[in-house]
Amino acid sequence: MIHHLYLLKQHNDGRILTLRPGVSGYDCIPRDLALDCPDYRWATNRDILLSHVCEAALSASAAPLEATVAPAPPVVPPSAPPAATRQPAQVAQPPASIARPRLPWASDSGEDTYGRWADLTVNGATQRMRWIEPSGPEGFWMGSTKKERDAIKHKGVRDWANQHEHQPRKETVDAGFWLADTPCTQAFWTAVLGENPSHFKHGADAPERPVESVSWDDVMKQFIARFAATSDWGTGKALCLPSEVEWEYAARGGKGTAYWWGDAWDANRGNVDVSGNRQLNDKEGTTPVHRYQPNPWGLYDVHGNVWEWCADVWRPRWDAPDEDGRVVRGGSWLAPPAAPAPPTAAGGPARLRTRAAASALP
Numbered sequence: 001m002i003h004h005l006y007l008l009k010q011h012n013d014g015r016i017l018t019l020r021p022g023v024s025g026y027d028c029i030p031r032d033l034a035l036d037c038p039d040y041r042w043a044t045n046r047d048i049l050l051s052h053v054c055e056a057a058l059s060a061s062a063a064p065l066e067a068t069v070a071p072a073p074p075v076v077p078p079s080a081p082p083a084a085t086r087q088p089a090q091v092a093q094p095p096a097s098i099a100r101p102r103l104p105w106a107s108d109s110g111e112d113t114y115g116r117w118a119d120l121t122v123n124g125a126t127q128r129m130r131w132i133e134p135s136g137p138e139g140f141w142m143g144s145t146k147k148e149r150d151a152i153k154h155k156g157v158r159d160w161a162n163q164h165e166h167q168p169r170k171e172t173v174d175a176g177f178w179l180a181d182t183p184c185t186q187a188f189w190t191a192v193l194g195e196n197p198s199h200f201k202h203g204a205d206a207p208e209r210p211v212e213s214v215s216w217d218d219v220m221k222q223f224i225a226r227f228a229a230t231s232d233w234g235t236g237k238a239l240c241l242p243s244e245v246e247w248e249y250a251a252r253g254g255k256g257t258a259y260w261w262g263d264a265w266d267a268n269r270g271n272v273d274v275s276g277n278r279q280l281n282d283k284e285g286t287t288p289v290h291r292y293q294p295n296p297w298g299l300y301d302v303h304g305n306v307w308e309w310c311a312d313v314w315r316p317r318w319d320a321p322d323e324d325g326r327v328v329r330g331g332s333w334l335a336p337p338a339a340p341a342p343p344t345a346a347g348g349p350a351r352l353r354t355r356a357a358a359s360a361l362p
Helices: 002-010 042-053 146-150 155-164 186-193 216-229 244-252
Strands: 015-019 026-030 108-112 115-122 125-132 140-142 169-171 177-180 308-313 326-329
Touching: 115 186, 125 186, 125 244, 140 244, 146 155, 177 244, 186 216, 244 308, 244 326
Parallel strands: none
Antiparallel strands: 015 026, 108 115, 115 125, 125 177, 140 169, 308 326
């Protein structure tokens, strides 16, 4: 129950609607003051616990929903009979379920330990989407510190990072958005476009490997354009690529370390070339998108496997002019853990994959 209450707090869009114990009516409190999950004790915190059970989550669009609650317990006047003869007070009961607005594009939806999810199904293939909460005014630190860059073992990569990387900067994500919990799989790409351009498309597990060998133009002018042109899939023109800020915010999963699990690479958490001996035609290559544990927000493969396209134009430094290329993030099975993603022309060939976002979906 405590964990359920914590999720209710965590997935409100900026504010929490709470029934105040012993008082008639609702009280709005800032979300950032209620993120810590309290240690409830029934004997001393009964009223607080009951009131929190009656919290009603706000929708992703911040439209208030109706909360079903019983009236507050009556105030007993001073002349009331002794406690032993009083009738037990009526307490508020939790609603049977939290109301959610219907998502026109979702074949199924719900909440789990990672947060809110919804399934986008096309021609029998399903891509799970995760709701990413806005950062709030406190934002998050984007970029790598000098300490992280100096810890890179390969001198060439270390020098490149120190030349091109800024110190971390504070960024905010003002609006929540849906993000695919995995890179786009070969199965989902094929369901949308009817063809599979991937290099690693042979073997029983190929449908669950990420699609690769697709350019930024392929993603935008074929894959995403197909959604925009197909009304019965329910997404309209809302499907898009995430911005680089959105991508890093989601990939970090609320963490401030070099990787979402810590500062040191863990070979059991991602597919990269630690040995430095991998070749393009190696048999293993990419791996199925659910092989490794997801980050705290339920997103798989944010480190390793294959680089991911973002919407942004690539720049050699954050404060440099735009260049003829697009941002890729996430690492690759063919590169060491700390290798920088190469600048890649939007229309050029690339062994990359995409992770769909939907900033405008309800």
